Amino acid sequence: MSYVNTSKIVLSTAAVLMLGTASLAQAETTVALVLPGSIADGGWNAGAYQGLQALKADGFDIAFSENVSQADIPAVVQGYADDGYDLVIGHGYQFGSLFAEISEEYPEQAFFATTSAPGNTEIPSNALYVEFRYTDAAYGMGALAALMSDGKAVGVVGGGDNPTTQGMAKAFVEAAEATKPGLKGYAIVTGDYNDAAKGREAASTMIGNGADVIWHTADITGIGAIEGASSQGAQVIGMFADQTELAPSAMGTSLSANNAGLVQEVAKMVADGSFEGGGMWEPALGFSWLPVYGDASYNTDLISDDVWAQFLDIWSKVDSGEIEPAS
Numbered sequence: 666m667s668y669v670n671t672s673k674i675v676l677s678t679a680a681v682l683m684l685g686t687a688s689l690a691q692a693e694t695t696v697a698l699v700l701p702g703s704i705a706d707g708g709w710n711a712g713a714y715q716g717l718q719a720l721k722a723d724g725f726d727i728a729f730s731e732n733v734s735q736a737d738i739p740a741v742v743q744g745y746a747d748d749g750y751d752l753v754i755g756h757g758y759q760f761g762s763l764f765a766e767i768s769e770e771y772p773e774q775a776f777f778a779t780t781s782a783p784g785n786t787e788i789p790s791n792a793l794y795v796e797f798r799y800t801d802a803a804y805g806m807g808a809l810a811a812l813m814s815d816g817k818a819v820g821v822v823g824g825g826d827n828p829t830t831q832g833m834a835k836a837f838v839e840a841a842e843a844t845k846p847g848l849k850g851y852a853i854v855t856g857d858y859n860d861a862a863k864g865r866e867a868a869s870t871m872i873g874n875g876a877d878v879i880w881h882t883a884d885i886t887g888i889g890a891i892e893g894a895s896s897q898g899a900q901v902i903g904m905f906a907d908q909t910e911l912a913p914s915a916m917g918t919s920l921s922a923n924n925a926g927l928v929q930e931v932a933k934m935v936a937d938g939s940f941e942g943g944g945m946w947e948p949a950l951g952f953s954w955l956p957v958y959g960d961a962s963y964n965t966d967l968i969s970d971d972v973w974a975q976f977l978d979i980w981s982k983v984d985s986g987e988i989e990p991a992s
Contacts, residue, residue, distance in 0.1 A: 693726075694725050694726070694751050694752070694932065694935055694936040695725070695726040695727070695728075695749070695750045695751045695752070696717065696720055696725050696726070696727050696728075696750065696751065696752045696753075696754065696928075696932050696935075697727070697728045697729065697730075697745035697748075697750040697752070697753045697754065698713060698714070698717045698727070698728070698729040698730075698754045698756065698928065699729070699730050699733055699738065699741055699742055699745070699753065699754065699755050699756065699760070700713060700714065700729065700730065700731040700732070700733060700756050700757075701732075701733055701734075701735070701738070701756065701757050701759050701858075702731065702732060702858055702859060702884050702885070703731055703732055703859070703885070704729075704731050706859075706884045706885050706888070707885075707888060707905075707906055707908060707911070708884050708887065708888075708903075708904060708905030708906045708908070708922075709756070709757070709858075709884050709905040709906075709922065709924065710731065710756065710884070711905075711906055712905060712906050712921070712922055712923070712924030712925050713754070713756045713779070713924040713925065713927075713928050714729065714731075715924075715925040716924060716925030716926065716927065716928030716929045717729055717928055719925060719928075719929055720928065720929060720932050725932060725936070728745065728750070735759055738755070738759055738760065738763065739763055739767070742755060742760070742763065742764075742767060743767060746767065746770070746771045746774060749774070750774065751774060751775060751935055752774070752775045752776075752777065752931065752932055752935045752940075753774065753775070753776050753777075754776075754777045754778075754779070754928060754931070754932075755776070755777070755778045755779070755780075756778075756779050756924070757778075757779060757780060758780040758781075758827055758828075758829050759780075760778040760779075760780060761778055761780045761781065761782070761783045761794070762783045762786070763778075764776045764777075764778045764792045764794075765782070765783055765786050765787075765788055765789065765792055768789045768791050768792035768942075769789050771791070772789070772791055773791075774791065775791050775792075775793070775931075775935050775940050775942065776791060776792045776793070776942070777792075777793045777794075777795075777931045778792070778793075778794050778795075779795055779797065779924065779927060780794060780795070780797070780829075781794055781795075781796060781797070781945065782794040782944060782945050788942065788943050788944055789942065789943065790941075790942050790943040791942045792942045792943070793931065793940070793941070793942040793943075793944070793945075793946055794944070794945045794946070795927060795945060795946045795947075795948070795953075796945045796946070796947040796948075797922075797953055798950055798953060798954075799829050799832060799833050800832045800833060800835075800836040800990045801836075801950055801983045801984070801990065802833070802920060802950070802953075802954045803821075803832070803833035803834070803836035803837045803840070803882070803990070804836040804837070804839065804840040804983055804988070804990040805840070805920070805954075805976070805979065805980045805983055806821075806837060806840075806880050806902055806904075806920055807819070807821070807836060807837035807838060807839065807840030807841040807844070807850060807880075808840040808841070808843075808844040808976060808979045808980075809902065809917070809918070809976045810837070810841055810878040810879075810880055810902060811840070811841040811842075811844040811845040811848050811850075811878075812844060812845070812968075812972045812975055812976055813878050813900055813902075813917050813967065813968060813972065814845065814848060814877055814878045814900075815877060816875055816876070816877035816878075817847075817848060817849060817875045818848060818849040818850070818851060818871070818874060818875040818876040818877070819841050819848065819849075819850055819851070819876050819877070819878040819879070819880075820850070820851035820852065820853070820868070820871030820872075820874075820876040820878075820879050820880075821833070821834055821837040821838070821850075821851070821852045821853075821879070821880045821881060821882065822853055822855060822864050822867040822868055822871075822879065822880075822881040822882070822883050822886065822887060822890040823852060823853065823854035823855060823881070823882050823883055824854075824855060824856075824857060824858035824881075824882055824883030824884055824886050824887065825856065825857065825858050826854050826856040830854055830882060831854060833882050834852035834854055834882075835852070835990075835991075836990040837850060837852060837880065838850030838851070838852050839990060839991055840979075840990070844979065849874075849875070849876075851871045851874060851876055853867040853870060853871065855867055855883060855886050857883075857886055858883055858884040858885065858886055859884060859885045859886060860885065860886050860889070861885055861886060861888055861889030861892070862889060863886050863889065864881065864883055864885075864886040864887055864888065864889030864890035864891075864892075864893065865889040865890065865892060865893030866893070867886075867890060868881075868889075868890040868891075868893040868894040868897075868899070869893055869894075869897065872894060872897050872899050876899065877898075877899050877900060878899060878900045878901070878902065878917070879891070879894035879899050879900075879901050879902070880901070880902040880904065881902075881903075881904050882904055883904075884905070887903075887904055887905075888908075888911060891903065891908060891911045891912050891915075891916075892911065892912070894912075894915070895911075895912035895914075895915035895916075899915065900915050900916075900917055900967055901915050901916055901917070902916070902917050902918060902919065902920065903916055903918070903919030903920070903921075904919060904920055904922075905919075905920075905921065905922045905924070906919065906921050906922070907919045907921055907957045907958070907959065909957075909958050909959045909964075914966070915967075916958065916964055916967075917958070917963060917964050917967045917968050918956045918957065918958045918962060918963040918964065918968070919956070919957055919958065920954055920955075920956055921954070921955045921956070921957045922953065922954060923952060923953055923954065923955055926952065927948070927953070930948075931946075949984070950980075950983070950984040951984065
């Protein structure tokens, strides 16, 4: 006589039902992503778009708009809200104040902005922001650039002229000069995220002043910075995504923003009913920012194990709050 373990059947059936319910919730959840830049920028916007595509593969109903100007953002966001999207994601600082206002008009829908919550503002319960720890990330890259440098200076090329970019530039310089006394840290904020020529020019200016390692926070402008710096013999650090392919032999690492992970996590919160707005989500520094060089963390031809260990020690202290950027 054979016996059947009914408890295992019950558990398996329950598991199937749970998976089916989750799949149904995802299939019924609609997500719209509004991007200020191009999905082909190889960085900030591309990462969020990758997360959206992963949601599509998981059964979510998605939509997106790219290269949306500051002037057009309110109308585009309102259009998705009027269309009834369950979650509208605004990718960048441009959506901070807007989401605090527009979310009140659509209380049954969720809004997520990948930026800090606006100050002195009551955040509606259906709006969520994220503490991306930009200045902490920039401090880490300033320290790494200094450790990589064999010269007398390092530099960062910034994009749009806004408080986030300015804060990151100051943190980079602060870290570089604190990590290697006597080293000079340079920062040029170009005022533009989407002009490769400006990036090349800024990188060239700093290299002319002695910088031998260049980092950027500037999307397409940053691609120009990498191309310009590497062509002049400087080492580079990528940003927002794995940018190894832009300059494999000159790239030390890239600090990849886990935009894909942020987009996916918040969408799943909405789908399973665990979304809680009204403030800021604070993921760990190691979730938000990932050093990557192809399949590895760093380029061993440019960065020794000892230098990487020194960087990780500083990175850990920044993550824990033992080191706090003054910027």
